[in-house]
Amino acid sequence: MAGDPEDGMLSWDESVFRDEHVFEIDYVPETFRHRESQLESLKYALRPAARGSRPLNTVVRGPPGTGKTTSVQKLFSELRAQTDVRTVRVNCQVDSTRYAVFSRIFEGIFDYEPPSSGISFKKLFGQIADRLVEDDEVLAVALDDVNYLFYENEASDALYSLLRAHEAHAGAKVGVICVSSDLSLSVIEELDSRVQSVFRPEEVFFPKYDVDEVVDILRERAKRGFHDGVLGATELDRVAELTAESGDLRVGIDLLRRAGLNAEMRASRTISVEDVEEAYEKSKYVHLSRSLRGLSESETALVEVLAEHDGEQAGSVYEAFHERTDLGYTRYSEIVNKLDQLGLVETEYAEVEGRGRSRSISLAYDPEPVLERIEG
Numbered sequence: 001m002a003g004d005p006e007d008g009m010l011s012w013d014e015s016v017f018r019d020e021h022v023f024e025i026d027y028v029p030e031t032f033r034h035r036e037s038q039l040e041s042l043k044y045a046l047r048p049a050a051r052g053s054r055p056l057n058t059v060v061r062g063p064p065g066t067g068k069t070t071s072v073q074k075l076f077s078e079l080r081a082q083t084d085v086r087t088v089r090v091n092c093q094v095d096s097t098r099y100a101v102f103s104r105i106f107e108g109i110f111d112y113e114p115p116s117s118g119i120s121f122k123k124l125f126g127q128i129a130d131r132l133v134e135d136d137e138v139l140a141v142a143l144d145d146v147n148y149l150f151y152e153n154e155a156s157d158a159l160y161s162l163l164r165a166h167e168a169h170a171g172a173k174v175g176v177i178c179v180s181s182d183l184s185l186s187v188i189e190e191l192d193s194r195v196q197s198v199f200r201p202e203e204v205f206f207p208k209y210d211v212d213e214v215v216d217i218l219r220e221r222a223k224r225g226f227h228d229g230v231l232g233a234t235e236l237d238r239v240a241e242l243t244a245e246s247g248d249l250r251v252g253i254d255l256l257r258r259a260g261l262n263a264e265m266r267a268s269r270t271i272s273v274e275d276v277e278e279a280y281e282k283s284k285y286v287h288l289s290r291s292l293r294g295l296s297e298s299e300t301a302l303v304e305v306l307a308e309h310d311g312e313q314a315g316s317v318y319e320a321f322h323e324r325t326d327l328g329y330t331r332y333s334e335i336v337n338k339l340d341q342l343g344l345v346e347t348e349y350a351e352v353e354g355r356g357r358s359r360s361i362s363l364a365y366d367p368e369p370v371l372e373r374i375e376g
């Protein structure tokens, strides 16, 4: 009977979870191992700020889910706790224009949002810089997922303003950490030459974790999140194997949570390999879900049209897109480029008899999981 501790079954008031929150996306882990050298390099770049000087600009690159954001957040919170350095992290997936980036910085410095209308960029920028000079404070800005600024063609303008802050406003000390998870993007080369001439960043690379590192990190997480004995070594190894396939630690964390829920569904006190395998059917799409969440309405519309017209000619895709959104070919092409850079679609130029070169577009995923996530 359920509830009898002898039969390994969970009763209603029991759970496999000690603390389910540790498997949530925004949880900042207490233990953060295997990123020692990257943290050292970032500290080196930020150290001048602690002395009241401008920090070194830095470009951080690495595939998704390799601890880039967590590293920056850890160091920023240390700086806030121990120094007067101002730190602002901007999520460029959400704030993907120069104006939006500076609005977020304004909010970070003044603790309230800038007026939503009628304030020019110049004024916004001026108020931020004046405040820094007045308070004699150094500002460290992390442009997280900076690749999104590139997709919107806003990266050069945003960086140019940040990098030249001290010229436009004497005494303003600003350093920038650009974080990119798009390895096909060479951050420095893609910037305008006027930006390149003032941008000589330190570079820090975050490689994928190997299987042993994943086991080590997830074991710790499981210890905090599950009760003793819930996750065995074999099951943990399977989770790590599946995680290392993509290299994204988020997959592993999501796997642990879902496998735990599956075990509870069976009213079992322990997670089985089947619970893990079943969980993977959903967890393997963690990256897809994240990419879809950051899309605008018209970008989502194109993904949806592609999923519905899977395998059809580019021409009919454009027509269906135009019908749904009323947008023209130029905007359509721009969106295709962005989805391509995000890895959501694959494009290929091919000779079409009698019509010259044309671009074929296909989804990088099966249509069903894509549609499920858009509709859900």
Ligand SMILES: Nc1ncnc2c1ncn2[C@@H]1O[C@H](COP(=O)(O)OP(=O)(O)OP(=O)(O)O)[C@@H](O)[C@H]1O
Residues within 6 Å of the ligand: 024, 025, 026, 027, 028, 029, 031, 032, 033, 034, 035, 062, 063, 064, 065, 066, 067, 068, 069, 070, 071, 145, 180, 181, 206, 217, 249, 250, 253
């Ligand atoms: N060394 C580590 N120890 C413990 N947890 C980690 C470690 N590295 C990453 N994580 C966890 O993995 C998840 C993803 O990490 P993070 O967001 O820092 O990755 P990222 O490289 O910034 O990813 P993206 O480029 O997709 O934004 C987070 O939940 C974080 O807590």
